[in-house]
Amino acid sequence: MLQQTMHSRWGRLSLGVAGSFLYALGVNLFAVPVGLYTGGLLGVAQLLRTLIYSYAGITGGYDFSGLLYYLLNIPIFLFAYTTLGKNFFRSALICTTTSTLFLSLVPIPADMIIDDTLASCLVGGILTGLGSGTMLTCGCSSGGLDMAGLCMTKRGAQFTIGRLNVLFNGALYVLCALLFSVPTAIYSIIYTVFGSVMLDKVHQQSINVQVLIFTKDRRREMTGYIMGELQRGVTCWRGEGGYTQEGLEVLCTCLNKYEINELRDVVLKIDPHAFLIVQEGVQVSGNFIRRLL
Numbered sequence: 001m002l003q004q005t006m007h008s009r010w011g012r013l014s015l016g017v018a019g020s021f022l023y024a025l026g027v028n029l030f031a032v033p034v035g036l037y038t039g040g041l042l043g044v045a046q047l048l049r050t051l052i053y054s055y056a057g058i059t060g061g062y063d064f065s066g067l068l069y070y071l072l073n074i075p076i077f078l079f080a081y082t083t084l085g086k087n088f089f090r091s092a093l094i095c096t097t098t099s100t101l102f103l104s105l106v107p108i109p110a111d112m113i114i115d116d117t118l119a120s121c122l123v124g125g126i127l128t129g130l131g132s133g134t135m136l137t138c139g140c141s142s143g144g145l146d147m148a149g150l151c152m153t154k155r156g157a158q159f160t161i162g163r164l165n166v167l168f169n170g171a172l173y174v175l176c177a178l179l180f181s182v183p184t185a186i187y188s189i190i191y192t193v194f195g196s197v198m199l200d201k202v203h204q205q206s207i208n209v210q211v212l213i214f215t216k217d218r219r220r221e222m223t224g225y226i227m228g229e230l231q232r233g234v235t236c237w238r239g240e241g242g243y244t245q246e247g248l249e250v251l252c253t254c255l256n257k258y259e260i261n262e263l264r265d266v267v268l269k270i271d272p273h274a275f276l277i278v279q280e281g282v283q284v285s286g287n288f289i290r291r292l293l
Contacts (some may be wrong), residue, residue, distance in 0.1 A: 016095045016140030018132040025100030026127030030120045031191060033112045035184055037176050038128070039169035039192040041076075041101075041144035046071040052179055058087055066100045073143040077149075080141075083151045083198055087118055090138060095135050096143040111280065125194025132195070133202025166196050209260050213251040214239070214275040221270045230263065 027038050037043040045068035073096060082091045114120045132142060139145045149164040169192045177185035211221060219236060226234045237250040255263065260278060267274050 004006030012138040013091055013140065015093065016091060016135045017098050017139040018097040019134030019138065020142055021102050021131070022134065023099055023128050024106045024234070025133030026124045026129075026131060026195075027103060028073070028106040029107045029113055030127065030215040032108050032119050033110075034117055034124075034187065036121070036124070036188045036191050037172070037184070039172060039188065041072045041193070042069045043133060043169065043172050043188075045072060047172070047179075051179075059280050061244050066103045069103075069144070070096070070100050073147075076143060076147050080147050084147075088141075091139055092141040092147060095140040099142040117187055118190065122194055125191045129195035129198025130202055133199040136199070166193065179186060183293045208256060208280075209253060210254050210262065210279045211260065212277040213253075214248055214277075215251070215267075215271045216246070216248050216273070218271040218274070219249040219251065222251055222267060222274075225266055225270070226251070226263070229266075230255060230259055232259075 026180050027042070031038050039045050042065065045065040048068055049065040077089065077093065077096075080092060083269055112120055114123065135141055136150070141150065145164055145168055152164070163229075169189070173185040173189050176188060215222060223234050225237065226232050232255050234251050234253040237252070237291075239248050239250045240246065253263075262276075265278060267276060
């Protein structure tokens with residue numbers, strides 16, 4: 001069911017919108033009631049909102065940080081349009097719009113849902129990281145650092161989107177500690193770290209995987225599928241079983257973590273007796289296409 005949804009354009013977009021809703025829940029229900037700054041461009045927007053409220057003497061009223069966030073995304077969207085393509089631009093624009101809409105519609109509780117601040121950081125970080133990671137895995141984005149990280153990674157930068165979030169937010173929270181309070185900055189950092197770790201776990205396309213496939217007589221069908229459908233390179237070796245001393249074929253290919261699920265299903269359909277070895281987190285350089293979307 002999930003595989004069918006991920007192979008449908010509208011299915012991926014629907015999951016991306018659901019991810020934007022999870023993101024808004026994490027921010028409005030767990031981060032904002034504690035007085036945390038969510039980090040990224042939204043954290044910058046919240047910081048600007050607080051400064052505007054302070055200098056203008058505004059209390060209460062409508063929280064326009066979502067609107068500021070939308071405006072801050074404009075240059076990033078222009079960068080993404082030229083770097084990541086029109087299809088991703090359309091999906092990201094939809095998810096950024098729905099994220100802003102959900103951030104405006106999801107009610108912010110007057111009091112904390114969970115009395116413990118650290119627990120609120122944990123639950124909020126998990127929800128926002130899960131939402132952001134879901135959007136990225138579906139080929140969408142809520143804008144901000146996620147999209148900027150995708151653009152930079154697409155151009156060859158060797159770091160994950162979660163790490164970019166941590167580095168950027170580290171500077172942001174130092175500023176928050178200077179302007180406001182140190183405890184607020186510390187809890188905000190904890191919240192952001194939880195969210196960044198969850199994002200990297202969910203965003204499977206950023207994880208490279210090496211696969212070794214052992215088969216006796218179905219090599220041509222498997223190599224045809226890997227090169228034709230997945231559009232990945234494959235290297236073939238001739239081997240011999242140590243126990244049976246029978247000849248076999250060994251296929252080696254590299255892909256991202258999301259593609260491995262599809263490959264495993266197809267390989268076992270072609271040859272139910274095939275044997276696979278999967279190694280995650282391998283570093284690949286040279287002629288390898290980094291598919292982020």
